[in-house]
Structures are given as C-alpha cells and as structure tokens.
Amino acid sequence: MKARLVEMPALWLVGFDFFGDPFRSHGGWSAENEIGRLWQRWMNYLETAPSSLDAVKEMAVMYEVHIYHPETLQTGELEVFTGVEVAQVQVMELPLEVVVKRVPGGRYAVFTLTGEEIVSDWLWQLDTEWLPALGVQRLATHSFQRYDARFKGMDRIAESELDVYIPLAS
Amino acid sequence: MADVESMARAVDFIEAHLQEPIGVGEMALAVSYSLYHFCRTFSRLTGHTPYDYLMRRRIAEAARTLWQTDHKIIDVALMYQFNNPETFSRAFKRVLGWQPQQWRRQARIGPRQLMPPLTLTHLRHWQRCAWRPVVEQRPALSFVGAMTWLPAETADPAPAWAWLRRELGDAAPGPFYGLTCGAADGAPDVTCLAAVADSGALAAGRALVVKSLPPLTWGIVTHRGPAGDFGLTLDYLYHTWLPQTDYRPAWPGYLESYGPTPGRSAAEESAWEVAVPLVRG
Numbered sequence: 001m002k003a004r005l006v007e008m009p010a011l012w013l014v015g016f017d018f019f020g021d022p023f024r025s026h027g028g029w030s031a032e033n034e035i036g037r038l039w040q041r042w043m044n045y046l047e048t049a050p051s052s053l054d055a056v057k058e059m060a061v062m063y064e065v066h067i068y069h070p071e072t073l074q075t076g077e078l079e080v081f082t083g084v085e086v087a088q089v090q091v092m093e094l095p096l097e098v099v100v101k102r103v104p105g106g107r108y109a110v111f112t113l114t115g116e117e118i119v120s121d122w123l124w125q126l127d128t129e130w131l132p133a134l135g136v137q138r139l140a141t142h143s144f145q146r147y148d149a150r151f152k153g154m155d156r157i158a159e160s161e162l163d164v165y166i167p168l169a170s
Numbered sequence: 171m172a173d174v175e176s177m178a179r180a181v182d183f184i185e186a187h188l189q190e191p192i193g194v195g196e197m198a199l200a201v202s203y204s205l206y207h208f209c210r211t212f213s214r215l216t217g218h219t220p221y222d223y224l225m226r227r228r229i230a231e232a233a234r235t236l237w238q239t240d241h242k243i244i245d246v247a248l249m250y251q252f253n254n255p256e257t258f259s260r261a262f263k264r265v266l267g268w269q270p271q272q273w274r275r276q277a278r279i280g281p282r283q284l285m286p287p288l289t290l291t292h293l294r295h296w297q298r299c300a301w302r303p304v305v306e307q308r309p310a311l312s313f314v315g316a317m318t319w320l321p322a323e324t325a326d327p328a329p330a331w332a333w334l335r336r337e338l339g340d341a342a343p344g345p346f347y348g349l350t351c352g353a354a355d356g357a358p359d360v361t362c363l364a365a366v367a368d369s370g371a372l373a374a375g376r377a378l379v380v381k382s383l384p385p386l387t388w389g390i391v392t393h394r395g396p397a398g399d400f401g402l403t404l405d406y407l408y409h410t411w412l413p414q415t416d417y418r419p420a421w422p423g424y425l426e427s428y429g430p431t432p433g434r435s436a437a438e439e440s441a442w443e444v445a446v447p448l449v450r451g
Contacts, residue, residue: 021221023213033213066206073195075221076209123204 001122002112003130005168010105013063014056015083016042017099021076035064035080042082049095055086065103065144103144107168109136115158126166139167174297176201177215178290180208181223185287188228189249194220215293217301217410223288226413229265230284232258236274243270265413280356281323282422285409295402299394303411305448306390311383311425313347314372315365323350323360324401330364331433337376342366346432349381352422360423364433388425388445389417395441397434407446420447 022034046059067079081101094100111130113122123143131138143166150161183200184192197220198208212220232250235241241249247258247270262270266283316333320326327348349363363381366372370380389412393403404424412418426434427443434442 021209021213021219023210024219024222033210073205074193076194076205076219077221078206121204121207123206124202127204 001114001117001130003134004110005134005136006108006110008105008108008165011063011103012086012088013065013081013083013101013103014086014094014098015063015081015101016045016097017079017081017101019069019077019079022078022080023076035082038080038082039064045097046084055088057085057087059084060149061085062147063103063144064147065101065142067142068140103142104167107170109134109138109166109168111164111166113162113164115160118157118160118162122164126164131166137169139169141167143167173211174215174293175290176203177212178288178293180212180220181216181288181293184220184224184227188224188231189251191251192224194224197224215296216288217296217406217414225261226265226285226409227287228252229261230286233262233266233270233273233284234279236270237276237279243274246270267418276356278356280422281352281358282404282408283356286405288405291399292402292405295395295399296406299392299403299406301391301406301411303389303391303407305415305417306388308386308388308445310385311367312369313349313363313365313381313383314342314368314370314376314378315347315349315363315381316377317361317363317379317381320360320362322358323352323404327362327364327433330362334364334366334378334432337378338366338372342368342372344428344430344432346428346430348426348428348433349383350423350426354422356422383425383447386420387417387448389415389448390443390445392441393426393444394439396436396438397440398436400434403444407444412446415448416450417448418451420449423447 016038018034018038020034025033061084063083063085065081067081069077069079072078083101109131111122111126143164146163146165152160180197180201183197194209195205198205201208203211209220212218216223218226228250232246235246235249236243243258244255247255252258252261259269262268262273266273316330316337318327318330344366347365347367349365350360352360363379365381372378373380389407391403391407391411393400425445427445428434429442
C-alpha cells in the first residue's frame with residue numbers, strides 16, 4: 001500500500017446516486033447489490049447518452065463516493081454516488097436523471113490499494129494502522145475511490161490498482 | 171479469524187444488547203471491522219443487513235415478553251428500544267402481521283412465528299447450502315403415501331416411511347416425497363405424508379392415502395447436509411428468505427423432494443429440495 005498526502009480543490013462530479021443499505025439485497029462484492037446495480041445503471045446510461053455529458057473531463061476515470069449521514073452509524077445506511085468529473089457544471093443542461101455532487105476540496109490522504117487489498121477491510125486498517133502511522137485524523141463525512149486505467153475489473157482484481165481518498169481533519 | 175466466526179460473534183453481541191441502544195457502528199467495532207466491510211460481510215453471510223437482524227430479533231423477543239408477561243405494551247416497547255408505541259406497533263405488524271394487543275390474545279406461539287437467534291451453526295449451514303432460492307409455478311400434484319402424526323416438525327417420520335415401504339414393496343421405486351402440514355392454529359404438532367407421485371392407482375388395495383395439491387406457487391431451496399440440520403434450512407426459509415420477498419406461506423407446511431432415497435438422509439453429503447407453498451402479500 002502506497003500513501004501520500006495531497007491538497008486538492010473541490011471536485012464537481014455528475015452521475016447517479018443511492019441512499020440506503022447497499023447490501024440489503026446481496027452482500028459481498030456481488031454485482032447484484034445496490035452499488036453494483038448503481039454502477040450498471042450508470043455505465044448503461046453513459047453508453048446510451050454520452051453526448052449529454054459533454055463537459056466530462058476524462059471519461060475513462062470514474063468515481064465512487066461514500067457519504068456518511070447522521071443515521072449511518074445507527075442503521076448502516078449511507079449515500080453512494082457513482083460518476084465522472086466535469087470541468088464546469090451547467091446544471092440546467094443536465095439530463096433529469098443525472099445528479100451533481102460537489103466533493104469538498106482540502107487535505108486528503110490518498111492510499112493506493114493493489115490486488116486483494118481492494119476487497120479487504122482496508123478501511124479498518126486505515127483507521128487502526130495507516131492513518132495513525134501518518135499522524136493524521138480522518139473526517140467521518142465521506143470518502144471516495146478513483147477508478148482509472150489501472151483498475152482492470154473485479155474479475156482481474158489481482159492485476160488492479162485503486163486510489164482511495166480520505167478527507168483529513170485540519 | 172474467518173469472517174463466518176466474526177459474524178457469529180457479531181450476532182452474539184447483538185443478542186446480548188437487544189435491550190440496549192446499540193447501532194451498526196458499535197456492532198462493527200465489537201468485531202474489529204470497518205462499518206462498510208461489516209455491513210457487506212454480515213449481509214453476505216447471514217442474509218440480513220445488521221440493522222434488519224437487530225430489529226427482527228428485538229420484535230421477536232418483545233413478542234415473547236408480551237405473550238409471557240403482563241407488562242404494559244409501552245413498557246415492552248421501551249425495553250426493546252422503540253421510542254413510542256406507534257413505532258413499535260408498526261414494526262410489530264410489519265414483522266409478525268399482528269398488532270401487539272392481538273398478539274397477546276392468541277392461545278399459543280406457533281413454532282415458526284418468532285425468528286430464533288442465529289448461531290455459528292446456522293451460518294456454517296448457510297455457507298454449505300449456498301442458497302439460491304427460486305419462486306416457481308408448478309402444476310397440480312398428486313401423491314400416494316402413508317400419513318403419520320408427529321409431535322413436532324423435526325421429529326423422525328421413520329414409521330411412515332417403513333409403512334410406505336411395506337405397502338408398496340417394489341411397486342414404486344421413487345422418486346419419494348415428504349409433505350408436512352402444520353395446524354392453522356400454530357400448534358407444534360404436524361402431519362407428515364411419506365409418499366410417491368401417483369394419480370391414485372397405487373392406493374388401490376393398499377393401506378395408503380391419496381393427497382392432491384392444486385397448481386401452486388412454490389418457494390424452493392436445496393437443503394444440503396444431514397437430516398439433523400433440516401431445522402436450520404426451515405429457519406432460513408421462514409425467517410431470512412421469505413420476509414425479504416413479497417410472499418407469505420399459503421398454508422403452514424412444505425413439500426420435500428428426496429429423489430430416489432425415501433426420507434431425509436443422515437448422510438453429511440445428502441441434498442434434497444424443499445418447497446414452501448406461497449401466496450402474495
């Protein structure tokens with residue numbers, strides 16, 4: 001696992017959103033759970049209507065954002081967003097089914113997960129080992145994963161790499 | 171420690187805190203998992219989200235307390251962490267299909283009414299069976315067999331199978347079926363038909379009965395493992411899978427299809443189909 005600290009501006013993302021327990025229908029890494037279905041819906045949308053998203057910076061880079069709400073610790077429900085970064089947001093021109101998410105800028109710890117690390121409980125390791133080793137504390141508000149060409153898919157997880165971004169307390 | 175043992179520990183933690191204000195975050199912490207990984211793993215191995223399991227078990231134990239004691243409904247609601255009687259009644263009706271007042275007046279608690287606590291044995295059985303439940307319409311069925319009464323559904327129906335063998339001899343080599351029917355009033359005893367599929371001709375001149383079932387919708391799983399674990403399969407069907415569907419049992423019973431072996435086998439590697447009759451709602 002590689003780690004670095006970065007200062008980054010806010011990200012403007014457009015995509016699809018879900019709130020609830022993403023594992024209600026299927027646990028594990030099943031593509032049939034709500035996160036898998038969210039990704040499927042989003043990828044299908046991109047295939048059929050890419051021209052409606054002409055402000056996309058880089059179509060090959062995808063984001064999955066997890067947003068923790070007040071009830072998350074009580075019920076396990078959270079918000080999950082999947083989408084792409086856009087250079088500018090022209091909200092009025094966005095298709096009805098697409099939502100905008102502004103991910104706050106600031107100081108982030110970026111961890112590069114490789115192979116089986118991606119499907120492990122890296123968040124627990126992060127809280128108990130990695131962040132204490134860096135001498136930083138995370139904000140319990142959100143986190144996001146950045147999928148680029150290094151991520152080969154769940155069926156080729158051993159060859160894959162994934163960056164996770166953790167917001168830090170100042 | 172393997173995930174399945176960790177999730178069994180998480181269940182133990184939940185069971186020990188049904189009357190305390192715990193959340194999913196505390197459950198995850200109790201077994202040293204991140205919240206996200208815990209929710210994913212718990213759902214995968216138990217078939218319930220952690221919060222759903224907590225709420226269903228709270229309702230089950232609250233229902234037992236209501237039936238066994240004279241405590242006021244509001245006191246039982248508060249005991250199991252429901253903030254007000256309305257929330258409690260809504261959750262109670264959703265899980266059990268009764269209002270708490272009505273529940274209290276019933277004569278007995280039926281054998282499949284209250285969700286039991288899951289155990290490590292359940293979770294290991296879940297893994298072995300790798301459930302893939304399906305809902306299927308099947309045409310009318312007709313059976314010929316020997317019927318017996320059992321004091322509980324897990325009792326051994328061996329006498330019925332011995333009777334069937336004696337009456338049929340080599341006349342019908344199988345496949346064999348077991349039809350278990352419970353009482354509508356929730357009494358624990360059941361009737362069990364040890365049978366073969368037949369239109370009725372086989373019954374002529376034999377001390378056997380004919381039983382026909384109309385075309386029905388069935389919820390079907392494959393039980394894997396010895397007969398002694400069959401109760402775990404019923405726990406999965408009635409308390410984990412069915413509550414997550416739009417169906418409820420059409421009547422209190424189920425049909426087992428054993429294939430060429432008559433009756434439930436005690437062999438570790440045995441497998442047979444279990445089907446529950448369903449109706450919408």
